[in-house]
Amino acid sequence: MEGENTFKQWKKQSLNRLDLSKKGSIDRDVANIVSFINSSEHHFTTSSCSGRIILIDGVAALQKSSGDAVFKFEPCVLHVQCRQLEDAQLLHSVAINSGFRNSGVTIGKKGKIIMAVRSTHCLEVPLSHKGQVLVSEEYIDFLVGVANSKMDENLKRIERFYNCLKSALEPEEVKTHLKEEQSDKKTVYRRRRKRIQDSAGSDGGVKNQSESDQEDDLECELTLFS
Structure with a gap:
């Protein structure tokens, strides 16, 4: 209980802290992820960046470079504090x-x-x-294309x-509902299969079932397992 209260305190302090980044706000491309993570009782974000392409030298353009200019692409990075x-x-x-293998x-x-x-x-x-x-300049153009x-x-x-995060952290009641739906589908299939078997004759044929009925049964079976 003490550890849980401590985590809640850390989360409250972190989310109430001012954004000290140069931009001063969360990047648009990760805003949904940050909001979703922070809505969880088990996680909260401490920093985020959606990725960027930059020229580092402290000057506005490469032609004005006075030191060692570096062209960089930096992918998305998120830091998330977790309860357990x-x-x-x-x-x-x-x-x-x-795909975030690092x-x-x-x-x-x-x-x-x-x-x-x-x-x-x-x-x-x-x-x-x-x-x-x-x-x-041609090589710089090539680098820009790669970036x-x-x-x-x-x-x-x-x-x-x-998308994967939403599936993994969805509420338990949603998971339970999905399991119940899957169970209902299996029950429907078993009943349909039993009805077909009951209508079969001793010679293995199907009585009173037209070709179109058989196709409907097959279509239903394929749909249930899609």
């Missing part, structure tokens, strides 16, 4: 299956369990050294992660 280890393990499994779990000295959702498809290329440009492709894949992984 099994909560982190579930999140880790969802992340790995969604994800991992860490446990701090105070018992904080952090799950980092990370990917491996990064890109980092030096473009200049001590102000001297090392690559051609854009990686961003497209990054956004697909974000969507896949969100």
Whole structure:
């Protein structure tokens, strides 16, 4: 009980904290994921980034570079604090299956369990050294194309992660309802199969059943197992 109260306190403090990032708000492409995770009683986000393509040198353009300019693509990253280890393990499994294969779990000295959702498809290329440009404009155009492709894949992984996360963390009553629906479908199929068997003659034929009726039964059977 004490551990649960401590987690709730950590969550409250984290969610009430001011956003100190340069943007000052959550990225649009991960806003749904962050909101969904924070609605869970077992998790909350401590930081997030949907991914970015940047030129690092402290200047506005490569031509004005005075140091070592680096072109980078950084994929989505999320840090999620979890109430218990099994909560982190579930999140880790969802992340790995969604393509975020560099994800991992860490446990701090105070018992904080952090799950980092990370990917491996990064890109980092030096473009200049001590102000001297090392690559051609054609190569820069090529790098931009590669980075854009990686961003497209990054956004697909974000969507896949969100969908898998909703399935994994959906309320128990929803899971129970789905199980009941599946059970009802199996019951209907068993009754239909028994009706067909009861109408069969001793020679293995089917009495009073037209060809179209048989097709309907087959269609129903295929639908139930789709």
